[in-house]
């Protein structure tokens with residue numbers, strides 16, 4: 001078997017990254033103090049002690065890369081991000097959710113062109129890559145083809161989703177006229193056009209923006225179409241109490257969105273439920289029983305929504321991962337920051353239940369799982385990504401822990417969650433290709449994109465007539 005594998009490898013160059021502290025996140029949660037990973041093409045072919053791996057591949061004259069004790073981790077996975085909203089960072093701070101949606105975000109999104117979306121995704125992608133993200137789940141925008149173009153150029157991996165709505169108050173005129181059939185049909189066409197493109201790095205999912213903007217028919221048609229095409233559904237779920245109340249009033253169920261989704265059989269293992277803040281104990285057990293995946297976006301939740309019962313979900317066996325949400329609601333697209341915030345707010349939240357904080361809630365190991373292997377499960381891609389294992393895709397990040405932000409490192413796992421900043425992410429490999437080396441993105445021109453994004457965002461806000469009131473006295 002071993003000889004066979006080596007024969008297959010001959011003729012194709014092998015890269016061996018060695019002398020690294022490797023946090024594999026494999027099922028045994030192995031950590032190699034002095035480890036190496038062999039990569040061929042887009043795939044990890046071996047993981048082990050540096051000496052063993054180097055000698056095993058020496059006859060193939062591999063390219064040896066000495067990581068000098070730096071950390072090697074699976075690429076981080078951001079399971080809820082609005083790439084289209086990057087040009088709208090700062091347009092909706094300190095307002096309630098309905099103002100946020102009706103008066104800022106929807107006018108912004110409905111005035112975007114495909115080129116705006118392309119540029120917004122490039123800008124967002126730059127921030128994602130700098131924070132060690134190799135795969136993300138798009139929460140839904142209008143111009144999926146623009147996003148796909150940017151994702152392919154960035155060299156990152158993504159599950160892209162179109163945002164559709166066929167009901168509800170406050171919708172921009174151009175969206176309000178869309179029929180349910182048009183919503184489903186356009187997503188099927190996007191699936192046909194983009195699914196499994198960019199060397200297999202792009203997948204197309206179905207999207208439901210939120211229940212208040214969906215007819216029953218859209219919900220059930222989405223459920224069936226996703227099943228037919230074998231893909232996932234990305235939906236904002238139970239964001240605010242008002243949403244639950246609307247569902248209770250309209251559908252006559254006794255609690256809210258999750259209870260209703262169970263009734264119409266939408267709670268399934270291919271559902272990625274973002275936020276899921278306002279859920280009761282029974283709904284948590286439903287999420288677990290149905291294998292629904294939850295994206296916890298702690299910073300955005302603190303700004304707009306409230307405390308999600310994350311500890312209860314994890315205890316009930318729900319797969320919980322981490323997301324940043326979009327730039328107008330977070331405003332940082334750093335999953336590194338989300339790891340830190342997730343741990344803190346879920347410890348602090350215990351005050352409401354126990355009368356005191358509980359430092360044992362959401363320990364560092366759990367938070368790291370949320371950002372890696374649970375992220376992979378959430379995007380239904382854990383057979384290929386989420387851990388450093390032979391046979392998986394080579395999505396990995398190199399972390400320089402030698403700067404003042406992390407020194408000294410006594411416990412590498414807690415240091416990754418509590419000390420690491422985006423600035424510690426040195427290099428990023430996605431699908432076997434270095435997309436960032438020594439903090440410089442190799443696939444796109446960062447400065448050029450930043451310049452173009454500044455201009456485009458100004459024009460977009462003017463077209464959408466978005467005013468941002470200020471209480472300060474600008475002279």
Ligand SMILES: [Zn+2]
Nearest residue numbers: 139274325326
């Ligand atoms: Zn969102």
